Amino acid sequence: MHVSLATSAGRAARPNEDFVGAVPGAVVLLDGAGIPGADGLCAHGVAWYTHRLGSTLLGGLSRDDGRDLAGILAAAIGEIAVAHSASCDIANPCSPQATVLMVRAHRGRLEHLLLADSFLVLDQVGGGPELVTDEREVIARRECSAPLSGVTPGTPAYDRVRASCAEALRARRNRPGGYWIAKDDPRAAQEAVTGSHALDDLNGIALLSNGASRIVSPYGLTNWPGVLELLTAHGPSGVIDRVRQAEAQMDPGPDAQVPDDATVAHWTDLPRHRG
Incomplete structure (x- = not known):
């Protein structure tokens, strides 16, 4: 198992609200979200939420206790909700929340779970990339x-x-x-997009947050096969660098996209099924 990770804050004056991490056999990527002007709803903030949820998910994935990905996510959402329900208005629609992308190698298959708009790119043996998203x-x-x-x-x-x-x-x-997103209600986990692929059919996989996926759309700098080629040549930081270069060249205007946090994970040397 070899996992390369890179993440970059969209704006220097704000904390990076993405999270990415890996444990043996699994990778987690979260893209935090909050509403401007809603800081008073949560004493901790979006970055705290994503990092706390992401760390809890990695802990759950490490235990290999028979739960499926949705069960691990539901338990993590519930745990974090309890952790700040006394001090924060967690039920408010504007309180911290996050997209979720989890992958796990389990019994010869790569399992995935997605809530909201992150991107999983499957590098298929003998075929082009397959894109999975919510x-x-x-x-x-x-x-x-x-x-x-x-x-x-x-x-x-x-x-x-x-x-x-x-x-x-x-x-x-x-x-x-x-649509569904990780927030304060564990039941959202049961609404996630889930699936699995045989590990032997994959060369590797890539996980991208919404900010990193801009390299394909809307910026049109490459396509998904090109993303895999860029990852092979320059790693996750190469993808993010291309996104930042494109943003630096854009004309400011009322419709200009604000630079977003961008995060990429590239997992190669996948475990092979031994029967």
Whole structure:
């Protein structure tokens, strides 16, 4: 097992709210999220939440106690909720939350679990890459943002509509027909995208946060086969460097994307099934 990791804060003045880590046979990547201006809801903050949840997940994966990935995630969400429920308004829709991507080599298969928009790239033996992601947040965001079409950015009307769109998106969070994310409710784990692949069919895998995936979309710097080639040549930091270079060359404007935290894990030398 060989895992290479890299992470980069989107803005120097803010803490990195992503988390990535590995234990023998498993890797975890989280992308933290919070709402601007909601700092008073949680005394700890988004970075604390993602690092605490990520560390708890790695501990659960290390125990190999027969639980599936959803069970490990549910227990971790519940544990962190208890840890700060007395001091923080954890039920508020704007309190800290995180996307989750977990992978584990288990009984000859690579198991995966995703909540919200992180990306798993499977480097298949004898074939092209297979992309696995949870599209529900992206779909909900697109639908909720539809009223912004035709409204001039930078105007008071745009700001009002945008705030309304954000409220509509929050109303879909952790709701049937909306999208699911790790927050305060362990039941979200049962709504995750899960699956498995034979380890013998894989050369390796890559895990990317939303910020790192910008190298493919929207920046269009390469495609998913190109991401695997870049990882082989320059490692996870090479992917993040390309993203940062693209951001540095972009013209500022009301619709310009704010640099996001970017995190990549590349797992090669996967364990092989011995029967």
